[in-house]
Amino acid sequence: MRAAVASLDEAGWRTATPAEGWDVATTVAHLLWTDEVAVLAAGSLTDEGKQAWDAVVLDAIADPTGFVDTEALRIGKEAPEALLSRWDAARPALTDALRAYPDGLKMPWFGPPMAPTSMATARYMETWAHALDVYDAIGARPEVTDRIRHVAHIGVRTRNFAYANNGLEAPGEEFRVELTAPSGATWTWGPEDASQKVTGSAYDFCQPGHPAGAP
Known part of the structure; x- marks a missing residue:
């Protein structure tokens, strides 16, 4: 950016x-x-x-x-x-x-x-999200690499916080997230047998406004 x-x-x-x-x-x-x-x-x-x-x-x-x-x-x-x-x-x-x-x-x-590591991830995530606004404004495209794993990770980790921030009670059951990285690798979080599951493109998952962690 x-x-x-x-x-x-x-x-x-x-x-x-x-x-x-x-x-x-x-x-x-x-x-x-x-x-x-x-x-x-x-x-x-x-x-x-x-x-x-x-x-x-x-x-x-x-x-x-x-x-x-x-x-x-x-x-x-x-x-x-x-x-x-x-x-x-x-x-x-x-x-x-x-x-x-x-x-x-x-x-x-x-x-x-x-924690300092959480702050670093949060700063990466926010820079990514606001950069997408800038790219949209100037008609450019961002370089998409596997570094967006940091953004995906914080999206998964803050799932319960997203519910609480909207005045909702987070479901108690475990959930699974399976994303395809820009490189083609598969990133996963949560137990394989979870009944609640999100799958798809990591790039799409990391778009601003995505209901992160709310399968």
Whole structure:
């Protein structure tokens, strides 16, 4: 995605995406902001770091439903060069922060605390989902590789959370997911004899809006 947006002119950056009210610049702003905030969360183990993280949390508490959009729209007004510069700095900074985070501890986040590995998977998933919006907006196609297994995995793992997030009780029975990877490999989760089963293309499963984990 980075290469796709880097070649855009100003008009390209201001192209509307399928996400209502967001253009390409807003989408990149959201991704870089979330990476930056995740770095702050990882740094919250120190007194100074905790103050910085607490300030973000207080802003979120003040506007729980609009906070994320507000930040994306605000930062998205910056020049494309500035957005790319911040994004290029945020990605390696987050990688370093996650690698340095103490083993066995979970990071604070806006929802439940997250292990560094879970945060890495979540960031990959969100980058993938928002990138698809950008590709749709500019008429391009993403490179589809087996790296989307991370996206499929979090879709399966958060099945119960998806039910809870919609005020529903998750079924108690086990379920099975069988997906065909871009390489042709088969990825599976859950017991083979489960009565509830999802099968199909991993790429299709990883599309935004898919009812992940709700067989």
